[in-house]
Amino acid sequence: MTPNLWEQFRRHFQEAGGQPYATSATKAVDMLQTIIAGANGKQLLFEASAISEFSLHPEAWLPESSFSITPAPTPKGWDRKRRLERLLTVDMVVSTADFLIAETGSALVILQKHPGQWHLWLPPGIILLAAPHQLVDSLPTAFHRLAQQSSLLQQGYVLLTGPSKTADIEKRLVMGMHGPRMVYVLLIEDAPSPGG
Amino acid sequence: MWKISTHTRGLKRRIRAYLRAGRYRENIYRATTHALAQRRRAVAEIPHWEALREQAHQIKREVIDNLEYHLERFLHHARQQGITAVVAQTAAAANAEVEAIARRHGVQTVVKSKSMVTEEIGLNPYLQQRGFDIVETDLGEFIIQLAEERPVHLVGPALHKSRQEIGHLFHQQLGTPYTDDPTLLARIARRALREKFLAADMGITGANFGIVDSGRVVVIENEGNARLCMTLPRIHVVIMGMERFIPSETDLPLFLTLLCRSATGQRLTAYVSVTGGPLPSPFPEGPEQVYYIIVDNGRTRLLRDPWLKQALYCIRCAACYNACPVYQTVGGYPYGWVYQGPIGAVITPEFLGPRMAGGLPFLSTLCGACTDVCPVKIPLHRLLVYQRHRMLQRGSGAWWEKKFFSFFEKLASHPHRWNKTLQILGTLQRHAGIPRWLPGWSPSRKLPRVHPQNFFQWWKRHQSSEPS
Structure with missing residues (x-):
């Protein structure tokens, strides 16, 4: 990892109202617990990819009643209504980012890699996990790397730069207008890059 | 519900009304100057x-x-x-x-x-x-x-x-x-x-x-x-x-x-x-x-005009609104329609026609601040001048304004007549205080004083006093 890149991302993400943290794989769970406790997260939803990519095993450190895991989509699909009802009771989501862009302090999420997408907008808090190889310097670099994954872009992608916000009332900044008001990025500094 | 009108005849009345709306103007001014300062900071990060x-x-x-x-x-x-x-x-x-x-x-x-x-x-x-x-x-x-x-x-x-x-x-x-x-x-x-x-x-x-x-x-x-x-x-x-x-x-x-x-x-x-x-x-x-x-x-109408089609480059950032001294002063409502500020003054007449919106291109000081901030380099102040010309050709503007400027053109394009007029005006102003008042000008501005000496006289004297 280039420390300067993370430092630039951290500063820009923080200026946009986001909360960036970096830790090692062995301390990732401790850090998650600290973030969740600080945000008063009672009901959590883990995206399956976050658990598998970063070996989180929430059953080992969370009471069973306090978390759920996004189910893998079946050919029949999900029950839209039940999924929506569930998401409206969730306080925090643990998901993953596909790129972190230092220039703007943004996380890029390719929707096809993350079954469902309401979890990115509906709960009040979201934690995005990322590995160092996902850090890029600028928007052009991110789009260049995105173009190499064109088969995954059918459902589009989003760039998240801090929490949902508004300044529509006398230019006063208010966080959490329609989407999450707490957005965390947790970089796992020693997470392996693909193929190595 | 606020009455929204774009009609050119009501434009000055609307401007006067919003000039009197103190809190409205304060809020507009605060918001636009804040946005401009934010923009300046963000742009300064990009050297190219x-x-x-x-x-x-x-x-x-x-x-x-x-x-x-x-x-x-x-x-x-x-x-x-x-x-x-x-x-x-x-x-x-x-x-x-x-x-x-x-x-x-x-x-x-x-x-x-x-x-x-x-x-x-x-x-x-x-x-x-x-x-x-x-x-x-x-x-x-x-x-x-x-x-x-x-x-x-x-x-x-x-x-x-x-x-x-x-x-x-x-x-x-x-x-x-x-x-x-x-x-x-x-x-x-x-x-x-x-x-x-x-x-x-x-x-x-x-x-x-x-x-x-x-x-x-x-x-x-x-x-x-x-x-x-x-x-x-x-x-x-x-x-x-x-x-x-x-x-x-x-x-x-x-x-x-x-x-x-x-x-x-x-x-x-x-x-x-x-x-x-x-x-x-x-x-x-x-x-x-x-x-x-x-x-x-109506966009294809804009597309047919080699000048106005540049207005279609607009990416709707509103930086030109924030930079425009007219918008900063009166806000968006006097424009009377959806698109306001300099870009609105350029395109609205094409959507609504000269009778309804022919006055809008005149809502500008032509200072060029809009052109300077436009991220896609639309030459907005030039398009405003172009639209003014078109609107006048298509019958917009008061008859007395046309008469006045036609008379002014005759005076100003002839040095002898121009100098003579200034001389007379200067004398009247110094000795009789005339004119004391001009409609549309005097309520908010002082009348400029005509200098006793015109430029040619000054130049002649300046040249003759210069050491050879």
Whole structure:
């Protein structure tokens, strides 16, 4: 990892109202617990990819009643209504980012890699996990790397730069207008890059 | 409901009325100067900003020069993704198309994100008159909808309203306890709108860009309401002006950089969504049907004029609003229509005609601040002069103004007559104090004093006194 890149991302993400943290794989769970406790997260939803990519095993450190895991989509699909009802009771989501862009302090999420997408907008808090190889310097670099994954872009992608916000009332900044008001990025500094 | 009129005859009356609206003007001035300062900070981070502006100008020029080609390709790529994409020639056709989609899918409630083109075509009143419940979900637009007003600014539709006014409005319209705390007011709106999102059958958004080589659209926002409009209802309708294309997704970093920094002074807004067709069945968290309605409504008229077609490069950042001393002073309402500020003064006469909007190009000091800040380098102040000329040719302007300037032209183009006139005016002013008053000038400005010596006299004396 280039420390300067993370430092630039951290500063820009923080200026946009986001909360960036970096830790090692062995301390990732401790850090998650600290973030969740600080945000008063009672009901959590883990995206399956976050658990598998970063070996989180929430059953080992969370009471069973306090978390759920996004189910893998079946050919029949999900029950839209039940999924929506569930998401409206969730306080925090643990998901993953596909790129972190230092220039703007943004996380890029390719929707096809993350079954469902309401979890990115509906709960009040979201934690995005990322590995160092996902850090890029600028928007052009991110789009260049995105173009190499064109088969995954059918459902589009989003760039998240801090929490949902508004300044529509006398230019006063208010966080959490329609989407999450707490957005965390947790970089796992020693997470392996693909193929190595 | 505030009466909105664009008629040129009412323009001066409207300006006078808003010049007297103290709090309105204070709020506008505070918001525009704040936005300008934010923009300056964000632009200063990019050392090659000017090169980016030039690059964007060239890309938009190519797109607008070959608009038909880009439009066809965009439609083709969109349809390949299962999107129903149509072009609406007029506002009426676009509204009818939305109504037909809504009826086809049994829609009752429509949630909508901020979109100037839907203001332009008058979509909200059209759907409301036909029994649909249409709700604006951007906080500023929600406030404006509750107040039954029109947006005063492209980016900040309610920036003229104080938090106390908004507190009273929410109390009266939503029945919530009065508060003027912006955080609590935002929370009230979030709660009220969340219910609407969950009940809505159709979501309508605009598009900041249409990407020609993928058929996808880009929506930029801070609140997350557009994202909810796109993904919670069963039907997503995108309504966009036909000039909003960029050739490729690789052009997006350039335009995102220019738009976000120019509009709000952010490196990037909280959400940038690049979205396309309906999701395949195992993924229910998105619309089942997606429609694109691409609106012409007079844009091809602009396209035919070699000068005015440059106005179609506009990416709607509103930086020209914030930089314009006229807009800073009177805000958006005197312009009387959807598009305001310098870009509005250029394009509105093309949409509404010279009788209704021929006075707008004169709402400018021609200082060029708009041109300096435009991220795609539209020569706005030159287009304003060009439009003034066209409007006068097409019969706009008062008869006495034409007579006066024709007389002035005769005087000013003849040095002897001009000098003589100045001499007489100077003498009258010094000895008799005449003229003391000029309509339209004196109430807010001092009359300039005619110098006892004109330039030629000064030059002669200056030359003769210079050492040889």
